[in-house]
Amino acid sequence: MFQNVDGDSAPSRSPFDWHDVRFIGAAAGRYALPDRRADDTGKVAVYACRLCSISTRIAVIVGPVVGKEGETVTAHFDDFGILRGKICRKLQSGFAVRLTLSDAERNKLGGKIVWQKKKVHEQVPDKREHKRILPRDPRTILTLADGTQMPCFVIDISQSGVAISAEIWPGLGTPMAVGKLVGRVVRYLDVGFALQFIQLQEPGQLEILMAPPAGIAEESGAVG
Incomplete structure (x- = not known):
């Protein structure tokens, strides 16, 4: 007191x-x-x-x-x-x-x-077939089949797919690109949806390929 x-x-x-x-x-x-x-x-x-x-x-x-x-x-x-x-x-x-x-x-x-x-964080081995990573910069651009582009947030990404949060709720099977990575919507999440890539990607290239095309992030304001 x-x-x-x-x-x-x-x-x-x-x-x-x-x-x-x-x-x-x-x-x-x-x-x-x-x-x-x-x-x-x-x-x-x-x-x-x-x-x-x-x-x-x-x-x-x-x-x-x-x-x-x-x-x-x-x-x-x-x-x-x-x-x-x-x-x-x-x-x-x-x-x-x-x-x-x-x-x-x-x-x-x-x-x-x-x-x-x-708190000490224990390192638990990831037993999934393709390990998911949290990108250093989760902001990028989503491109739909008709050319529409919008900002999105990458929840996590792996060699085979990516989890996305954005201002849309696309139908299952909808094709789209996250940065330069092309895939289709395969399932819904509580806060977004998941894409499966049309082909497996190299782990070291994931963050490079998911980045927005040069200049677009600045023009559209990739998260704001």
């Missing part, structure tokens, strides 16, 4: 009010922009995203759709739980969210951040 100038006891405050903590590192998650309604049903679209950094005040997120400054964001990350706030600035790689937290919630999040910074 803290003492005020009159000697009375004052309510204790979270130590994170005085000394903020920050975690910098990739964490997969999902987010929604509740102010937007996807269709007449009133459903809100949910997109995949990646958390780049987080403190008890600000979270920096990369995702396929960026709202306007002041727009509400609700996100979920396994290690940090549900986060709510408002976009305070748009960044070249995504957007920053000013978190809306009570003192108790801020204290709890601060503890999770400290734990996450200290």
